[in-house]
Amino acid sequence: MSQQHSNEINELLLEQASEWLVILSSDECTENDRQAFKQWQQQSPQHQAAAKRMQTMVDNLTQLTHPQNQILPSKIIRDALDDQTKFEFEPPHFIIALLALFTITLAWYLLPIQYWMADSKSSYDGWRNEKLTDHSDIRISGHSAYNLHFDQQQRVVELLDGNILVDVAKDAKRPFVVKTKYAAITALGTRFMINQTDGQTILTMLESKVKVETAQQVQLIYAGQQAVIDVSGKISVKNIAPTLMEQAWNKQSLAVEEMPLDQVLGILQSYHRSKLYYDKKQLHSFRVTAVLPLNDQQKSLNLLQDSLPIQINDSIPWVIYINKKD
Template sequence: MSADLDQQAANWVIRLNEGNLSEREHQQLERWKAADPRHAAAFERMQGFVGRLQALRPQQAPVQAALEAVRVRRRNPAGRVLLGLLLALPVALALRAYPPSYLLADQRTAPAQWQRIDLQDGSQLTLSGNSAVDLTFDGQQRQVRLLRGEILVQVAHDATRPFTVVTDDGQVRALGTRFTVKRESPGTLLGMLESKVAATGASQQNAVHVSAGEQARITPDAVTLLGKIDPRTTDDAWQRHQLVVQDWPLPQVLDELARQYGGHVQFDREQLADLRVSAVLPLDNPRRAMQLIADGLPVRIRAFSPLWLQIERVEK
């Protein structure tokens, strides 16, 4: 799709969202859409993206403010030329954090928002904050594709249809079980709470069985057992939206909190690498969690805006 076509589509979407198009302008819009199938496709695509961005509550205010700024300028002939670019800027920035795969997912959560879904087969799926999944349930299979974030799965028994969780790294086939799956870089982290699963890397043929109390990392080439976990502690932390850490490096903790913050968290990994954290932190209130860390470690939080924090080391 050309930049010029994007600009035209953005212009029409903004004017339509203002809600004051005349009848003649509505007719002009319909004629423009009918003139070329690419026009209608560009309009629908731009309208869909703007709608999805506005639906993301933590980012809704900045996007709406950007739209308002565009509306103020649209009566200026020179400003009309910039309408598409002005709209494209917040869209481009938001898509860095929220790519199309997230925006178009069957189910998704905003940062610090948890959601439990009752699936049609009786299974339960819980999404942690900033997570997204696609669902495929038919007569042959029950598949959850984890696009980002982390999920807790409670699988209902169905002897005729396998239940699988799939990521780019591989897949987990449930054998009547309860488990967590988390997208990481690198790999996918699997935590077994009950029963067992068969885990397979995307490039592998042979499955590895992972049982209750075990943790494994799945990469395309291997499934590696990482050691033991406490299923009850892990389950309780999920129910309470908590991050339980024992002697973690501070940058690793901040990575987890930043994913739930919904803005930009800036810090120097090398500067903070030797600081260790043992704590129970509220993932559904990442700003408070960061303050708890700052209260106990030689670091301070600087807020440049509601969506931009800096964590830096200080001498105490």
């Protein structure tokens, strides 16, 4: 196993452990929840290590924020690790402290500070149009965020995460560039869509063309083409139906043509609060051609499950597992 793959697994397990922290600390936590956590952390030594690391982190955070109560937050995971079935709480001050600690945990592991400080951002169910100072239009949707860097020489949109549809206003003196984690996209025309997800930038050209520059190559992408840029900067291009793509956006839906399932799930994640867990390599071979509703998570996942040999498990609140059927 490569170091990179190992790190991805560790981060995934830490996210799961933090979600268990919320479940176990809830007033609605049941004996079944505690048994489910026990089963989860017994899956492997890595699961146990993730739970213990989360316990240590909670201890450290408590010492920074509420040193007089430092035993209480750590007790949440420690009791579960020790398979104790009785949890003692002291509301409301403990719940308030826990929420503060978990907010910090989310900020560290799940919600980058750049999102909260972005010039523009939207929530998972957000859809809106924005007019820029140069008269360009940006439509933003889902859990998205971007910064603007406009001056007399350039117009740069720094897309941190999420989904935008751009209609670029003409300005011969100032190029219009969208920068993502993996590419710089310079408009040589007007309209295009970008989905920035974990591990990929997806560019869909609606009109005219753009120049894409990555660490590996420079390439022109034309109307009717879709480019996927991966973490290494490799660009993969295929033909699509641009009118269908934009019509779907206008109806708060996602249109995909022969797109690998893991890429589809990456886009869907930005529209849904529940965390989607899946093995990218395992699902990459499945190709999806569909129009999926982005305002109805259950319906979109059901459509995928009905048409592909996959199994969806949503038995844990706010967590959804997507696996290949055995």
